[in-house]
Amino acid sequence: DAGITQSPRHKVTETGTPVTLRCHQTENHRYMYWYRQDPGHGLRLIHYSYGVKDTDKGEVSDGYSVSRSKTEDFLLTLESATSSQTSVYFCAISARDRPAVLFGPGTRLTVT
Amino acid sequence: AQTVTQSQPEMSVQEAETVTLSCTYDTSESDYYLFWYKQPPSRQMILVIRQEAYKQQNATENRFSVNFQKAAKSFSLKISDSQLGDAAMYFCAYRSVGTSGTYKYIFGTGTRLKVLA
Numbered sequence: 001d002a003g004i005t006q007s008p009r010h011k012v013t014e015t016g017t018p019v020t021l022r023c024h025q026t027e028n029h030r031y032m033y034w035y036r037q038d039p040g041h042g043l044r045l046i047h048y049s050y051g052v053k054d055t056d057k058g059e060v061s062d063g064y065s066v067s068r069s070k071t072e073d074f075l076l077t078l079e080s081a082t083s084s085q086t087s088v089y090f091c092a093i094s095a096r097d098r099p100a101v102l103f104g105p106g107t108r109l110t111v112t
Numbered sequence: 113a114q115t116v117t118q119s120q121p122e123m124s125v126q127e128a129e130t131v132t133l134s135c136t137y138d139t140s141e142s143d144y145y146l147f148w149y150k151q152p153p154s155r156q157m158i159l160v161i162r163q164e165a166y167k168q169q170n171a172t173e174n175r176f177s178v179n180f181q182k183a184a185k186s187f188s189l190k191i192s193d194s195q196l197g198d199a200a201m202y203f204c205a206y207r208s209v210g211t212s213g214t215y216k217y218i219f220g221t222g223t224r225l226k227v228l229a
Contacts, residue, residue, distance in 0.1 A: 031215055042118075042203060042221040050214040058216070090157065094215055099145045099164075099207060101217045103157035 003027040004104040006091050012110045019078040021107050023091030025071075031094045032074040033101065034058075034066065036087040043090065049074055081111045114139045114208045118220035125194045126228050132179075133189045133223045135204030142166075145207040146180070146187045151222075152200040160202070163187065191225075199227040 007022045023032060031050055035043040035058075045058030047066040055066050063085060065077045078085055091104040115138045125131035137146070148160040163171045163180050170178050175192045191198055204220040 033217065035219075040121075040221060043219040045216060045218070048214070048216060056214070088155065092157075092217070094207075094217070096215075100147060100159045100162055101205070101207075102159075106155050 004091060004093055004102060006089075006104040006107050008107060009105065010108050012112060013081050014112055015082060016080050019081050019109065019111075021076045021089055021091075021109070023074040023076070023104055025074075025091075025093050027093060027095070027102070028071060029093040029095040029098070029102075030071075032068065033092040033094075034064070034074070034076045035090045035092060036060065036085075037090060037106075038087050046076065046089075078109075081109075083111050085109065086111045114141070114206055114218050116204055116206050116218050116220040118204055118223050120223045121221070122224045122226070124226045124228055125191070125198075127194055127196060129194055130190060130192045131194055131225065133191075133202050133204075133225065135187045135189070135220055137185050137187065137204075137206050139185065139206065139208070141208065144209070146178075147205040147207070147217075148176070148178070148187075148189045149203045149205060149219075150198075150200045151203065152197075157203075161189065194227050196227050196229060199225055201225075 033048040034046040044060045049055045049068045067075045089107045092101045094101040117136045144165045146163045150158045161173045179188045201222045206218045
């Protein structure tokens, strides 16, 4: 969806290095989410935001932090990447009057 | 906590035939939304259909329809006249209302649909 972009789209990094993934939206939606997708696990919620500077943990938040200083940007940081964080990461957005969540194109992260 | 279960990791269907993908969920909420998303090899997540829990009528979108059984907490997706382009991973999802009116989306583990020519 052109209203949501993620950067980078692909990244290879080494264990122990910090990594930041960026999600940018042009829809002015209030809610933003970070999910990871792994085979056999579907999509699991890492963190979400319900407004600028308002964030909360999802089911797999250990090892991840987030920040949202502007409505349009939601950053996901891996403070010290581990091989278990190799995954495809999706950003998503939603609004109160638009119940379906919209997804970004995804970022494939490989931690070696 | 709400959960979503897709018990069929993989399904196959002959082109032009009909297939049904199963989804069950667990919740104590009375009002919620349910969705089916499609993920083709391109990896893009695409909304297929949505259902509002307070609506009795099952949602339909062209060849896609749902069988929503609220009491049984079941939400299956029927694809009629299957096409090669329907081959994808399908995810069932539930939108819950959390504290402070926040929304969270919970996904099942997915069903991979193969369409045979």
